Amino acid sequence: xxxxxxxxxxxxxxxxxxxxxxxxxxxxxxxxxxxxxxxxxxxxxxxxxxxxxxxxxxxxxxxxxxxxxxxxxxxxxxxxxxxxxxxxxxxxxxxxxxxxxxxxxxxxxxxxxxxxxxxxxxxxxxxxxxxxxxxxxxxxxxxxxxxxxxxxxxxxxxxxxxxxxxxxxxxxxxxxxxxxxxxxxxxxxxxxxxxxxxxxxxxxxxxxxxxxxxxxxxxxxxxxxxxxxxxxxxxxxxxxxxxxxxxxxxxxxxxxxxxxxxxxxxxxxxxxxxxxxxxxxxxxxxxxxxxxxxxxxxxxxxxxxxxxxxxxxxxxxx
Ligand code: CP
Numbered sequence: 001x002x003x004x005x006x007x008x009x010x011x012x013x014x015x016x017x018x019x020x021x022x023x024x025x026x027x028x029x030x031x032x033x034x035x036x037x038x039x040x041x042x043x044x045x046x047x048x049x050x051x052x053x054x055x056x057x058x059x060x061x062x063x064x065x066x067x068x069x070x071x072x073x074x075x076x077x078x079x080x081x082x083x084x085x086x087x088x089x090x091x092x093x094x095x096x097x098x099x100x101x102x103x104x105x106x107x108x109x110x111x112x113x114x115x116x117x118x119x120x121x122x123x124x125x126x127x128x129x130x131x132x133x134x135x136x137x138x139x140x141x142x143x144x145x146x147x148x149x150x151x152x153x154x155x156x157x158x159x160x161x162x163x164x165x166x167x168x169x170x171x172x173x174x175x176x177x178x179x180x181x182x183x184x185x186x187x188x189x190x191x192x193x194x195x196x197x198x199x200x201x202x203x204x205x206x207x208x209x210x211x212x213x214x215x216x217x218x219x220x221x222x223x224x225x226x227x228x229x230x231x232x233x234x235x236x237x238x239x240x241x242x243x244x245x246x247x248x249x250x251x252x253x254x255x256x257x258x259x260x261x262x263x264x265x266x267x268x269x270x271x272x273x274x275x276x277x278x279x280x281x282x283x284x285x286x287x288x289x290x291x292x293x294x295x296x297x298x299x300x301x302x303x304x305x306x307x308x309x310x311x312x313x314x315x316x317x318x
Pocket of ligand 1: 071
């Protein structure tokens, strides 16, 4: 397997990035800086009632040109727990419907005295493009099939809290609609930097052999992969992005790649089940598994708030 070994237990280092647009190129020490900050924030998320005042007087704008439940509300909650003000901008209901460009929208929101823009868009590269035209920090909240860096960080943070900080040698299977997933790319970059091994599994149309170029093993045989891994991360079949790569039928997809109760019995005793959400219950993941004892899915959501607190604090306050 073409897996790059990497230092896993790097010490945290000072944060110097103005934006977080990708996990590609983010080193282990930078990730550990985020995780150290998230550890400090997590008690506030787990037992609400208190706030930090780290970002008092600052303002965060969530600019979501594409729908979201977890990411948008997680960033909102994160900003509130740091005592920041939050502005919400959606594609629908904003002047983008009158033809305003994404860059003009972002520059106008920045001109209201905003310290960071959290941007989601259905096209890859929009957060990067916006970052090139504003002075404040920009966080990519998911852009097309490109990346979703805070999702990658919260997934890795969840694994570190479960297995311990050293993920070197851990095996993570990421299963399903790989080719259309921004979550998978951020996870691959982050996990490989920390020395973990990634296997992607799915039907050939959605998990082509060319993905091996990212340094992962590619498999089309989920039953053969499951006994080998510590973690199975299921991905949503992204029907809205399937153009050009079809699945034969949802029935056939389920047969080959759904994580069913029967299939979880192939996993080692200690293995955990993840999903970034939203879940197509009964397609890629059965409810007995999503809500079962191996699932850490809601823990991912809780950790997501702490990770976003850490990222906002580092981007705005350094
Ligand atoms: N995981 C994730 O990005 O979910 P949302 O689309 O609900 O934000």
